Structure formats: C-alpha cells, structure tokens
Amino acid sequence: MERFAVVPPSPEPLMRTAVVAQDPPIAGRSGPVPPVPEQVEERRLAFEGFAYTCRIVHQDAPRTEPLLLLGGSSQNRYSWQGHEKWLAPLCTLVTVDLPGYGGADFLPARYGMDFLAAAVRHMLTEIGMPRVNLFGGCFGEVVGLRFAQAYPEFVRRILFCGAAKRLPDIYTDAVPRLSRALERDEIEKAADGLVRLFMSNPGAGQVRRHAAVARLLQRQFLNQTPDEIKKAVEHNTRLVSHGCYEPLPVPAVPSLVFTGEYDTLCTPQMGRELAATMPAALFTTVKETDHLVTVERREESADLIGRFCTDRSVEDLPYCNAVESLGFSAG
Template identity: 40%
Template sequence: MSADQVHRFVFSGFGYRCRVVENPAPRTEPIVVIGGAFQNMYSYRRLEGTWAEAATVVSVDLPGSGGSDALPAAYGFDFLSDVLADLLERLAIGRVNLYAVSYGVPVVYGLAQEHPRHVARLALMGAAPIYPPEGLRGLEAMAEALANGDAEGYARRSVEALMAPSDRPVRNRAAVTRLLARDMAAIQGDGFQRHHASTRRVIDWQGLPAGGLTGIPTLCFTGEHDTLTRPDLGRDVAARIADSVFTLVRETDHLPALERHREVSQLLLRFFTDQPLDTLDFLTPLERPSRAPLDVAAGVAPGGH
C-alpha cells in the first residue's frame, strides 16, 4: 500500500480535501468515508487498517469539516451531496463503497439518489429520516453552549446528547466519555463557529428527501442503545431502501465506531466484500424492513429471513 495522499479541491468557492490510501491490488471497490459532524478525515484511522488491506480508502473533509473551509449553516446537506459528487468525478475511481456516519448520512443518501452510478454499496451508521424532538433538544443545548463560547459546557452537553444514559450497558463507556469530552472541550478560536454551523445544519435539516433507493445494496446499523438516532428511526430508513439489511451493534449507543471499533471495522469489511454478516455475534439478528409488506402478504412474519 502507498502512503497517504492528500488532495485539495474547490467547489462553488469552498475548499475541501480528501485523504487517499491506495491499494494497488484491491478486492473490492474503493471505500469512501464521510464522518460525523465533529469528525475529520483522520477520525477513522483505527478502523481503516483492515479496510486498506482489501481496498483503496478515501477519507473526506467536506466543507465545514476538519481542515476544509468553513461552511455557513445556510448551506444544507444537498450542497454537501453535490460536493461529494464533485469529488468522485475528480478522483475518477469508478463506483465506490460509501460509509456514512450520522451527519454524513444525508450527504450520501442524496448522492445515491441523484448519482446512483457512483455507488456500489452503501453503509449508513446512525441514520434517521429526521431527528426526533428529544434529540433536537440535546443538539440545541450543544448549539447554545457553542454560541456562548462555553467549551466545557459544550463538552458536557455533547456527552449527554450523543451517549446513552448511564443505566444502559455500553462497552468502554468511561474511556469513550473521556475521549469525547476531551475533544469537544478542546475547541477554540474559529472552532466554535465551525461546530456551531454544523450543529445548526443538523437542527435545521428537514429530513431525508422523498423517495427511496433501489439497486444499491445497503447496510443500515447503529448501537442498540442509541438515543439520538434510535433503532426504530434507523429501521425506518432501511425500509425506504429496496435492497437493505438492518441490524444493531450490541452494547453500544450512537458511537459504536468508538465503543467497539474492531467489531465495526470487521462488519464493514464483510459487507463491502460480500461476506455473510449473520455469524457476527456482536450484532442483533439481521432484518430486512423493506421486504416487510411483501413478507406479510406472503404470510411471513416481519423480520423473517
């Protein structure tokens, strides 16, 4: 494998960048990672080692994220979908495996609807058709702390909004809590404005566009104790996608890639290389919500295989 290559581009006046770890003998299409609202193109290095053995890996800082240009909250996820399409055209790497996390889900969902030719497989973690009122209250509290320049308050509110209550069994809770609080409390300078714009973009989001997806194998998953993008919301997203599988990662919440990073890395590698998922003991039983109406009509219980 070659060393990291960082590319910088401009779309509609906004600079963005990506990091490419090339595999000269891949076993599957390139894996493109679109992280969460407060992550950057280095956030998934703990997971990507396994993927890089099988594919070229592309991590992206869209405008508003990481080291890319700031992006005002008035620019919605449809704009970010256009930026992602621009990136894939520039890289000219053919069809790709897209992995999107939370904030990244509307970005890749919009791209898959408008440019399905770019997508070989789709993995959506922490998906929701729209954020529920209780989730929005947590995000509003985060935005308020950012607007006041209160880094410690922002860190505290982030833990409250993104992690499950203490009575839920979550792997590595103490370590992840410390990591999340440390990273959020470390923001300074224009970081407040950047994080505030990203948070407002989520709060102001009007939900996934009408119409589902067809022709793209899709994995939807989150933590079984996710209180921000609850399991029922992820199941709803999966039901809109014709060839989708839905499952939950046991003993995690909205942050399974931090709480069980080895398992999530294995899950994604298996999915992107067309290996079976039903033997992974850290998952709940696989579901196919998009088939439920047909299954009921045929006399099969919803969720049956």
Template identity: 50%
Template sequence: MTFDGFRYTCRIARRGRLDTQPVVILGGSSQDRNSWQRHEKWLTPLSSVITVDLPGYGTADFLPAKYGVDFLAAAVRHVVRELGIPRINLVAACYGGAIGVRFAQHYPHLLERMMLVGMTTVIPADYAVAMERWDGMIRRGETEPIARELADRFMSPPGTGHVRKKAAVARLVYQQIASQNPEQLRMSAEHNSRLMRHEWYRPEPTPDIPGLVVTGEHDTLTTPAMGRTMAACLPTARFMTIEETDHLAPVERIADFADLVARFCTDRPLENLPYASEPEVFGTSRPA
C-alpha cells in the same frame, strides 16, 4: 481540492489490492478525515479507503449555513469525480448518513453499496430542541457545559446496558468538544444552524443497491427502532445492531465495526457474527 469556491481535504489510504470498489467514509459532525485511521488496517487490504473533510468541517473552509445537505452531497460527487472513481462503496455515519442518503438519491450511478450507521429519517425531537440551546452556548463560548451535555447525549444513560469502552469514549468526546479553538466553535455553531435550516431526510427515490443500516444495541440517540424505519425506506436493505455499543459503535468496537464494513463491501455473509445481531431484511422492493 476546491468545490464551488470552498477548499476541502481528503485522505486516501491504500495498500495496492482491489477486492472491491473504494470505500468512502463520511463521518459525523465531530469527526474528521483522520477519525477513521484505526479502522484502516482491516479495510486497506481490500481496497483504498477515502475519508473527507467536506466544506464546513474539519480542516476545510468555513461553510455558511445557507449551504445544506444537497451542497454537501454534491461535494462528495466532486471528490469521486476528481479521483476518477467509477463507483464507490459508501459508509456514512450520523450526519454523514444524511449526506450519504442524499448522495445516493442524486448520484445513484456512482454507488455500488451503501452502509448507514446511526442514521434516521428524522432528527429526534428532543435533540432538535436542544440544538437551539447549544447554538447559543457555542456562540457564548460555553464549551465545557456543552461538551458535557453532548457527551451525555451521544452515550447511553446508566442502566441502559453494558457498553464497551464507555468511560474512555465519553472522555474522548468531551475532550474533543471542550478543546475546540474559536474557528472550530464557529464551524460547530454554523453546523447547528445548518441542521435547523435544511431537510435532514427527503423521501426521494433511492437506488436499488445493497444497503445495510447499523445502530448500536444500546443507542438511545438514533435507536434501533429508528434504524429499522430507515432500512424500510431503502429498496433493498438489511438492519443489524452491534452488541454492547451505543451511538458511538464505530469507536467502541473498532475491529468488529471494521470487520462488518469489510464483509458488507465484499458480499461476505453477515449471519452468525459474534458481535452483532442477525440481519433483518427490509426494503421497499420486497414482495408484499
């Protein structure tokens, strides 16, 4: 597919049933359209699952940093229109969350439900400072040091609390970053520039649709407090934490995360789940 001159790729997994609207997943900047394959076996019995390498990410074309979140949200709209889908369930994690919220604000008629994972209204100040340093490291080809730093940043520090598969996930993050080829490094550097040049979150009207904001119980990058603030900005939202996880909850508890997505997208109860906190109700449309 091509949007505004930039080639991009999407993956569609389906089994034929349609218990809910198609699930579109927007992952973080270090994820691609294949990062969610292990979640599909729990989701495709309910509906099709669509993952995308948007321009600037994965195997898509390089995207100059002058193109920001508005452009990427419009690219998601292009995906939905090209596939002929009236409305979608949107699951958006980390940087995908920024794109997802902007998509909801600009194209509300295309949304049925929205789930945000590790999403905040602001980029943490220390992360923003570190990005400028990382940008220089990437451009100098210092992949191993930045891979170690990013792995440490995404994972909760020692003593925070028990995190499942922590060592294995940390190795995975490190290997993904350290093994980037020159073109991937170029795209990573441009992603950092994009983050620094454009608004992460803009307080525009958001549609009054079912919303769910989720963070890892021990997430120290996008903390539960930040998640609650995000949930409070949506008209109708619930907030939950996934137990024994940090910022990389979707990878640390794959089956449980997929179950939560499936429950949310089919309006099943979210209470009394063995892997998550009880839902907290937020939203700007709640009575005072």
C-alpha cells in the same frame, strides 16, 4: 493534482467528534499498523469557491470498489485511521473534510445537503472514482443518502451507521442550548451536554468502555478550536434549517443499516425506519454499544463493514444481534 505522502499536521488532531471518536495512541502498546507513506495521498480541491481536502489510502490489489467513509459532523479526514488496519487491505479508502467541516473552508448554513452531496460528486469525479462503496455515519448518513439519491450511478453498496430519516427529538431540543453555550464560550457546559446527547444513559444497558469513551469525548470537546466551534454552531443551524431527509428514490444496491443496540440518539427503531425506505436493505444492531459503535467496538465495526463490502455473510456474527430484512422489493 500532485500526489504526495502525508503525515497529519500537529495543529489538526486526529479526531474531534461526538460521532466516531478514536483513542489517541497509548505509550507502550502496539496499535493498528498505518499504511506506508507511499500509499497515502491528499488532494486539495475546491467546489463552488470552497476549498476542501480528501485523503486517499491506496490499495493496489483491491478486493472491492473504493470505500468512501463519510463521518460525523465534527469528524475530520484522519478520523478513520484506527480502522485502516482492517479496511485498507481490502480496498482503497477515501475520507474527506467537506466544505464546512474539519480543515475545509467555513460553509454558511444556507448551503444544505444538496450542496454537500454535489461536493461529494465533485470529489469523486476529480479523483477518478466512478463507483464506490458508500459508508455514512450519523451526519455522514444524511449527506451520503442525499448523494446516493442524486447520483446513484456512483454507488455500488451502501452502509449507514447510527442513522435516521428524521432528526431525533433530543437533538432538536438540545440544539438551542448547545449553540448558545458555544456562542458564549461556555465550552465546559456545552461539552457536558454533548456527551450526554451522544452517549447512552449508563442504565440503558451494558456498553463497552462507556466511562472511558465519555472521558475521551469530554476532553475532545473541551479542546475544540474557535474555528471548530464556529463550524459546529453553523452545522447545527444547517441541519435544523434544511432537515435530514427527502423522500427520493434510493438506488437498488446492496444496503446495510446498523447501530448500537443501546443507541439513544438515533435509536434502533429509527434505523429500522430508514432501512425500510431502501430497496432490499438489511438492518442489525451491534451488541454492547450505543451511538458510538465504531469507538466502542472498533475491530468488530470494521469487520462488519469489510464483510459487507466484499459480499461475505453478515449473518450470525457473534457481536451482532439478528439481521433483519427491512427494505422493500425494488421490483
């Protein structure tokens, strides 16, 4: 495959997701410094007949293994550009539009998590990355965990955010209503429901930039394209049909599960339940955040990820609550 510099095309926005949204650039303010174009590569691949694309930000002097970022269900491969200022100096970064998501080919719901995990393996094999630090946020955790279970030899460290080993009741209750609204082109109704689903109730606790992030999500949902809506409906069908967890062995590698202290979708208790199934996993919550940890405290979440991937301590960080050791002993 040819290596080439890439600027995101205008028809595909940097971010449309309920899981890890990013702010658009604000005129007159400096933002994260993007990598120079020569560092950025895109690879168009195909797995079992479905085309998909990954984005690679190369680091020629890495301090740790490449970091694979698997984001939320509506997230595309540009969604982590806001974190590159802090993560790209540490290691090579990889993001991907897996089949069925972002700008990849539509994927029918009969293809489940095993297929998506195999697609991740296909990508890493094609781009020559035999071992990575694995991050999964929300739905990215579902795919990431299945990948780690099926292909443990690829995984050096594991980080999961906004994660659970069971579908939240509020999600399964909301899916039929949201899917019907999307199918009927009732986009505003669906957007209202999605914002309520992914963000905490304002009375749950102090969440940084809660109102601003809610407005951002509302705007992003309202601007979804017909292709994105079709994929969103199919995603909900896929997740409900196949479930999100299989009780298979998880590799005994350093692991960290974290979420917002006021996450009402994948609650802290659900994160603890997941961490308890993983050998020697740590768990913590990020202060003044809900499910959208990486939006509400972008720099801090990048710092937490970077610290863990470079074997620096994650204890006693001012933006986190106490770190808990919840994983079982692999020995």
